Structure formats: C-alpha cells, structure tokens
Amino acid sequence: MLKIAGWLMLAGSFPASLAAWGPVYGSVVWLGVLSASALCFTFILSFRPRAAAALTLCAPVFAALSLLWR
Amino acid sequence: MKGTFTQSMAWLHTWSGLIFGWVLFIIFVGGTLAVFDKEITGWMEPELSHVGPLTDEGLAGTIAFLSRTAPDAPSWRFSLPGPRDPAIRTSVRSGKGRGAAETTATLDPSTGDVIETRKTTGGSFFFTLHYSLYAGSMPGIWLVGAAGMAMLAALVTGVITHRRIFKDFFTFRPTSSSQRSWLDAHNVTGVLVLPFYFMIAFTGVVIFYATFMPSGLYALYAKDPAAYFTEIARFSRSGEPAKEKAPLTAIAPLVRAAEKDLGGGSGIWFVQIANPGRTNAQVAIYQRDGARLALTRDHIVFNGVTGAVTDRIITEKPDAIYVYKVMSGLHFAQFGGYTVRWLYFICGVAGSAMIATGLVLFTVKRRRKQGAKDDGSPFFFRLAEALNMASIAGLPVASLAYFWVNRLVPARLAERSEWEVRAFFAIWLLMLAYALLRAFLPTDDREKSIMRGWIGMFSLAAFLSLGLPILNALSGGENLAEAIGGNNWQMASVDITALVCGIVFLIIRGHLRSGSTHRDSRQKKSKQKSPGSTSAPSVAG
Numbered sequence: 235m236l237k238i239a240g241w242l243m244l245a246g247s248f249p250a251s252l253a254a255w256g257p258v259y260g261s262v263v264w265l266g267v268l269s270a271s272a273l274c275f276t277f278i279l280s281f282r283p284r285a286a287a288a289l290t291l292c293a294p295v296f297a298a299l300s301l302l303w304r
Numbered sequence: 305m306k307g308t309f310t311q312s313m314a315w316l317h318t319w320s321g322l323i324f325g326w327v328l329f330i331i332f333v334g335g336t337l338a339v340f341d342k343e344i345t346g347w348m349e350p351e352l353s354h355v356g357p358l359t360d361e362g363l364a365g366t367i368a369f370l371s372r373t374a375p376d377a378p379s380w381r382f383s384l385p386g387p388r389d390p391a392i393r394t395s396v397r398s399g400k401g402r403g404a405a406e407t408t409a410t411l412d413p414s415t416g417d418v419i420e421t422r423k424t425t426g427g428s429f430f431f432t433l434h435y436s437l438y439a440g441s442m443p444g445i446w447l448v449g450a451a452g453m454a455m456l457a458a459l460v461t462g463v464i465t466h467r468r469i470f471k472d473f474f475t476f477r478p479t480s481s482s483q484r485s486w487l488d489a490h491n492v493t494g495v496l497v498l499p500f501y502f503m504i505a506f507t508g509v510v511i512f513y514a515t516f517m518p519s520g521l522y523a524l525y526a527k528d529p530a531a532y533f534t535e536i537a538r539f540s541r542s543g544e545p546a547k548e549k550a551p552l553t554a555i556a557p558l559v560r561a562a563e564k565d566l567g568g569g570s571g572i573w574f575v576q577i578a579n580p581g582r583t584n585a586q587v588a589i590y591q592r593d594g595a596r597l598a599l600t601r602d603h604i605v606f607n608g609v610t611g612a613v614t615d616r617i618i619t620e621k622p623d624a625i626y627v628y629k630v631m632s633g634l635h636f637a638q639f640g641g642y643t644v645r646w647l648y649f650i651c652g653v654a655g656s657a658m659i660a661t662g663l664v665l666f667t668v669k670r671r672r673k674q675g676a677k678d679d680g681s682p683f684f685f686r687l688a689e690a691l692n693m694a695s696i697a698g699l700p701v702a703s704l705a706y707f708w709v710n711r712l713v714p715a716r717l718a719e720r721s722e723w724e725v726r727a728f729f730a731i732w733l734l735m736l737a738y739a740l741l742r743a744f745l746p747t748d749d750r751e752k753s754i755m756r757g758w759i760g761m762f763s764l765a766a767f768l769s770l771g772l773p774i775l776n777a778l779s780g781g782e783n784l785a786e787a788i789g790g791n792n793w794q795m796a797s798v799d800i801t802a803l804v805c806g807i808v809f810l811i812i813r814g815h816l817r818s819g820s821t822h823r824d825s826r827q828k829k830s831k832q833k834s835p836g837s838t839s840a841p842s843v844a845g
Contacts, residue, residue, distance in 0.1 A: 269500055270654075
C-alpha cells in the first residue's frame with residue numbers, strides 16, 4: 235500500500251516539475267532533483283536512520299515549498 | 305577476457321574503469337568545479353567586489369578604451385556584466401585564427417575605467433583542465449574523448465554486472481567489511497545518478513564530434529573546413545578592413561535594441577565589433593546563454609557606422625544542428641540558473657565519488673586477495689595504489705593549493721596567471737612523488753605505509769580547505785560574515801563550499817585512522833590465532 239502510494243507520488247512529481255519549470259527544463263530538473271535527493275537520502279538512511287524517518291514526514295512540506303520558491 | 309558473458313563484462317568494467325579512471329577522476333573534478341567557473345574567477349579577483357552597474361557612459365568608455373589601446377585591431381570583443389560577473393571584460397586579438405595573441409582587460413561597467421585586477425586564470429583553469437587536461441589542445445581533447453568513451457563502456461558494463469540493481473537501490477552498509485562498504489558506496493553513487501552520467505559522458509563526447517569524426521566534414525567541405533562552422537553557426541563574415549576610416553556609431557542604443565529584439569530575459573552576453581573605425585565596421589550583439597536549453601548563440605548584427613540592423617540570427621525553427629545545440633546546452637548547464645548549477649555540481653561530486661570508490665575498490669580487492677603483507681606484490685598494483693593516492697587525494701590538495709596560490713603570489717608578478725597554473729601542477733607532481741615513495745620505498749608493512757600517505761594527504765587537504773576562508777579574509781577578500789551580510793552569495797558560497805569540503809576531508813581522515821588502528825589490532829589477534837582467514841568472496845559479479 236505504502237509502496238503504491240510512493241510510486242504514485244513519484245509519478246505525480248513529474249508533471250509537477252514540468253508545471254514549475256516548463257516542459258523543456260522540467261524533465262531535466264526532475265531527473266536531477268530525484269538523483270540528488272536519492273543520494274542525500276541514502277546517506278541519511280545509512281548514518282542517521284531515525285532522522286531519515288523524520289525527514290520523510292517533512293518531505294511533502296519541503297516539496298511544496300520548493301515549488302513555490304523555485 | 306574469459307568465461308561467461310557477465311564475467312567478460314566485469315573484466316571490461318574493471319579494466320576500462322581502472323585505466324581511464326584516473327583520467328576520468330580529473331575530468332569529473334575539473335568539470336564539477338567548472339560549473340562555478342565565473343564564481344571562482346570572482347573569488348580570485350577580490351579587487352572587483354565593488355563595481356557599479358552598467359551605464360551608457362560605461363559602454364562609451366569601453367569603446368574609448370578600445371580605440372585608444374587597439375585602434376588597428378581587426379576586431380574587438382567585450383562581455384557585459386551579468387548575474388555571474390560584475391565587470392566588462394574586453395578581449396582583442398592581434399590577428400585572425402587560433403594562433404593570434406589575445407589582450408584582455410577588465411573595466412568598470414559604470415565608468416569604463418580600467419580596474420587593475422591581478423592577472424589570474426581563475427575558474428577557467430578548471431574548465432581547460434576538464435576538456436583538455438592542459439595536455440595541449442588537440443592531444444588533450446582526444447585523450448578526454450577516449451576517456452568519455454571508456455566511461456560510457458564502464459557505465460554499460462557496470463549496469464550489466466550489477467545483478468541486484470533495483471534491489472540494492474538504497475543499500476549502503478558503511479559499517480560492514482571494508483570491501484563490502486566500498487562496493488556499496490560505488491554502487492549507490494553509480495546507480496542513483498546514472499541518468500546524469502550517461503547524459504554528461506555522451507554529450508561530452510558529442511561536443512567534439514567534428515574533431516573525433518571529421519571524415520564527413522572533409523568530404524563535403526574539402527576546400528575550406530572552416531566554412532562548415534561559419535555556415536552552421538551562421539557567423540556573419542565581415543570581410544577585410546576597409547581602407548577609409550569612419551567613426552563608430554554609439555553602442556548603447558544598439559545594445560538596448562538587440563536586448564529587446566532577442567528577448568528571453570537573459571540579457572546581452574557580449575558585443576563583437578569587426579573592422580572597428582572603418583567604413584565597413586560591423587557590430588554583432590549576442591544573447592547570454594541560458595535563455596533556453598539549447599546553446600543557440602542568437603545575435604543581432606548592425607552596421608557599425610549607421611547603426612542599422614543588417615542581420616538577425618535567431619533560432620526559431622529547430623533544424624538538424626539544433627540537436628547538437630541541445631546536447632551542448634545539456635552539457636554546459638547554462639540554463640535554469642543556480643538551482644540547475646547546484647544540481648550539476650552535486651551530480652558531479654557524486655560522479656567523482658563513484659570513480660574514486662571504484663578505483664579504491666580495485667586496490668582493496670587486490671590487497672585482500674594477496675593478504676595484508678604484500679611486499680612482494682607486482683609492480684602494477686603498487687603503481688595503482690600510488691596513482692589512486694595522487695589522484696583521489698592529491699588532486700584536491702593541488703586544486704585547493706591553486707586557490708591559495710591565487711592569494712599568495714604577488715599581484716604584480718610578471719606572467720602571474722601562468723605561474724598559478726605552474727604552481728598547481730608542481731604541487732600535484734609533489735603529491736605524486738610522495739605517493740610513489742609511500743608505495744615503493746622499502747618497508748615491513750606496505751599497507752600501513754600507504755595508509756599513512758592517504759591520511760597525510762587528507763590532513764593537508766582538510767587544512768587547506770578549512771584555512772581558505774581565513775586566507776580570503778586576510779588577503780583582501782570579503783570575509784564570510786561580510787559576504788553573507790552584504791548578500792554577496794557568490795563570494796560566500798566559495799568559502800562555505802571550502803568549509804564543507806574541509807569537514808568531509810576530516811571525516812574521511814577520521815575513518816582512515818580508525819580503520820588502520822582497527823586493522824592493527826585485528827592483525828595482532830590473527831597473529832595469535834591462525835593466519836590466512838582473510839579470503840574475501842569474489843564480488844566481480
């Protein structure tokens with residue numbers, strides 16, 4: 235259930251990125267942001283697993299903010 | 305090459321990765337720093353911290369300066385201030401073609417007065433290092449191109465050999481056995497940023513397509529290969545300077561007209577004036593990169609005497625060469641502002657880490673196979689250890705030293721910018737010599753000797769990074785507190801990045817130290833018990 239929700243949100247982030255950055259930059263920035271955040275998350279998950287769990291709860295807020303700030 | 309398909313792929317991954325890994329590491333670190341080339345140049349020219357905004361007087365002053373200092377030059381070129389560079393920079397070539405000497409100057413955009421900055425290669429040093437390794441233009445570009453192809457091969461073979469690519473997506477076990485955690489780190493940095501690596505390696509090779517695969521070009525443009533580039537870039541040919549003189553029209557109205565015509569919101573990048581002061585003078589005004597993803601280099605051409613528009617080179621309908629422009633746009637990352645720049649920087653750091661962990665993995669694996677005391681190990685593996693040390697730890701030391709040299713070499717020294725580059729390579733060679741000594745000098749514990757080399761170099765790198773903001777404050781730069789207070793984030797972020805790097809180097813050094821003491825105690829224990837229990841499982845697959 236969580237997994238499906240995760241995949242759906244991941245899929246939803248793509249049109250969101252296109253909307254925020256325009257169709258040309260959107261796809262590039264989407265891949266870049268995903269790569270960079272996956273990288274950071276892996277390191278947090280490995281060294282501070284509790285912080286990673288807390289971060290996942292904050293993630294939607296950050297995501298909304300980043301779209302506004304752009 | 306042997307055995308199954310997967311084994312052959314693993315073999316290819318190991319060897320193409322290793323042989324080109326050292327070169328690729330330099331290319332990646334250079335490219336990552338070149339993302340912020342203008343910001344680094346800004347840090348290296350503290351004299352520029354307080355210049356005014358662009359005015360019409362500034363433009364007129366620039367033209368006056370050029371007509372005073374280079375009245376007979378075939379062409380002038382100057383860049384206008386932008387979000388990443390506050391000054392006007394003029395460049396005059398003594399003739400046409402590649403061999404012509406170039407004279408540059410830095411002007412205040414509000415007055416057109418010359419600003420006496422120190423002569424520095426600045427951030428473009430890392431740019432040149434990135435695409436040609438300072439190995440001479442053509443040999444360097446070919447070497448980098450070969451490394452790019454090897455990287456593509458290593459990426460494909462790496463994906464094939466990584467059996468559990470999706471299952472291990474986020475697997476990183478820093479506390480498990482050393483070889484396991486190196487492999488995890490290599491996989492994580494490799495897999496998560498894979499789309500970026502494919503993109504950057506592929507576009508990087510494509511940028512020099514005409515150099516690497518020139519046959520088509522020579523078949524069609526046998527008489528004049530340069531005509532091809534003139535055609536695709538749609539450069540306007542200006543012809544030879546006319547005999548009769550004529551005053552140049554005022555530049556400021558042309559810049560405003562071009563900016564309005566080009567649109568895009570990214571402003572004007574540079575102005576190129578052919579045959580200045582002659583009746584056939586021609587002014588081309590170029591749009592700054594970043595108005596779109598593709599590097600289109602749109603520009604407006606004016607008659608230099610009357611100021612009338614003679615040509616508008618604006619990419620409207622994508623043509624075949626547009627594919628190339630999109631690819632180079634993706635590689636050069638001039639679009640999307642600082643968000644995109646930082647993304648490229650982070651991906652570049654990850655790429656450097658992927659290459660570094662791959663190189664280390666090679667020696668860690670061999671060390672395991674041969675046991676701890678490998679004083680009788682073949683020449684090549686010791687050489688690999690030394691080259692790893694000199695590139696992974698030595699390159700950061702030399703790069704940081706380059707920043708230090710910028711502030712420590714007297715501002716008035718003759719050939720100053722050449723000395724900066726020479727200092728970089730001298731310090732790097734010193735690091736190489738030290739690494740070779742650590743790997744080849746007779747010792748009863750080779751691994752300890754090598755580990756000491758690593759710890760020493762990372763200590764030096766940490767010292768140089770953490771000291772950089774202090775050096776900056778002491779040697780005429782805006783200090784970190786001032787820069788943040790004055791909202792000068794370009795200056796502040798160089799200092800902050802140096803501090804972050806310093807902390808990372810300290811952490812690496814700490815891990816190495818605890819690892820080596822851990823090994824010492826383990827070795828003592830295994831001496832009391834039975835030796836030879838270190839056989840590691842093969843991880844090539």
